[in-house]
Amino acid sequence: MDHIKVIKSEQGHEQALARLMSLMDADPAPGSREGDELDVLAFLIERYEQEQFPMDTPDPIEAIKFRMEQQGLRNKDLVPYFGSASKASDVLNGKRKLSLNMIRKLTTGLGIPAEVLIRDPVQQLANESEVDWQAFPLSDMRKRGYFEGFTGTLQELREYAAEKVSKLLSSVPSGFDLQPAMLRSTAHLRSNDKKTDPYALWAWQVRVLQKAQEEQLPTNYEKGTVDREWMQKLSQLSWSEQGPRLAIEYLNRSGIHLVVEQHLSKTYLDGAVCVNANGNPIIALTLRYDKLDNFWFTLMHELAHIALHLDGTETWFIDDLDAVGEDKKEIEADALAQEALIPREVWSNCHFFGPDSVRALAQSLNISPCIIAGRLRHESDNHRLFGGLFREKIKGALRDYV
Structure with a gap:
């Protein structure tokens, strides 16, 4: 010794x-x-x-061929694992990558350890996650460009859903934290009686974070910047035809991201707001309704959440503004949004007799008449009010963002 x-x-x-x-x-x-x-x-x-003398992990394809030789299997015997004879041939010849779906079938059916077959870190991450990858709205996500560089068919996307979606989720710091099981504890969801698809919502949230991550702001947000006075100054940009674009610049100069991302099917969203890892608020708008007044009210509503509620205890506020409820925070956000656009004392003293009175009030407040007409239609529940007047669209003004 x-x-x-x-x-x-x-x-x-x-x-x-x-x-x-x-x-x-x-x-x-x-x-x-x-x-x-x-x-x-x-x-x-x-x-x-x-x-x-380190022992290298066997090559996945060689491991499959070795097991085939052990069990006397032919290529056609692998069809249940790969889906077709042509896919089996492509995999064994190195022309097609093993999907996690294939790997799990091979592990169960042929007893080849997953750690031998998995070489891609994204696959490893997906394998360790208890996520139903097929539950995501893959068709919609593919059409909207969620999977950068992917040009395959929907069938191919379904085969490699674990890899593609896992890569999307891991592209932002908190991507996996937004999963449906955690939604109740990480988000304040305002919705109507329609059932929201949690996987579609999850994908949409990650897409919003991804877009904001790609945007460089000139400054970081200082807590307390957004208040009623700040919001009123912003609302006055609506008087200009370039108001929506000017609003985005105004937000960016204060360290606030504004992302336009169309809602996915079964999400019924108008907007959302959260704070990123750097402490900068992210406002997301879907432009679900192509109306200028809807843009301004939704924007003000999300800004109201920043002013009143984003104190670190809530990660996301997700809003369907068609929903009617008694949630205190949503009532507060609605009230501040309305106050910033049209002060309560002004609104209560107004009497409207036609388009000219709408224009006069808009001029006195230095805001778009569409905002006033939109509120009148909403409160009277008469969406035919003023006929074709005051119905400017928003998507054309933000065509570069949609």
Whole structure:
């Protein structure tokens, strides 16, 4: 024991092996001097061999072929694992990448360990996540360009859904934290009686974060910047035909992202707001209704959440503004949004007799008449009011953002 040294050379390795064999022949008692020496030598030899002769993980395709040879399988026997004879041939010839879906079938059916077949870090991440990858609205996501660089068919996307969606989720710091199981604790969801698809909402949230991440702001947000006075100044940009674009610049100069991202099917969204890892608010608008007044009210509503509620205890506010409810925070946000656009004392003293009175009030407040007409239609529940007047669209003004 006094002369045992760390093995550093081939000669030392051979000497240690010879001594190990000698001790094993002697079969020393556990705990004896020779028994302890045997244990130490075995440990040192193993460590040296691991460093000098590392065992590579078998190539996935070679592992499949080896198991086929063991079990006497032909290419056609792999159809249940790959989906078709042509896919089986492509995989075995290295022309098609193994999908996580295939890997799981091979692990279950042929007993090949997943760690042998998985080489892609994205696949490893997807394999460790208990997510139903097929539950995402893959067709809509593909059409909207959620999967950058993917040009395959919907069928191919379904085969590689775990990889493609996992890559999307991992593209932003908190992508996996938005999963449906955590939605109740990480988001304040204002919705109507229609059932929201949680996977569509999850994908949309990640897409919003992804777009904001790609945008460089000139400054960081200072808490307390957004208040009623700040919002009123912003609302006065609506008087200009370029108002929506000017609003985005106004927000950016204060460290606030504005992302336009169309809602996915079964999400019924108008807007949302959250704070990114840098502390900068992100406002997302879907422009679900192509109306200028809807743009301004939704924007003000999300800004009201920043002013009143984004204190770190709520990660997201997600809004369907058609929903009617008694949620205190939503009532507060609606009230501040209305106050910023048209002060309460002004509105209560107004009497409208036609388009001219709408224009006069708009001019006095320096805001778009569409905002006033939109509120009148909403409160009177008469969406035919003023006929074709005051019905400017928003998507044309933001065509570069849609």
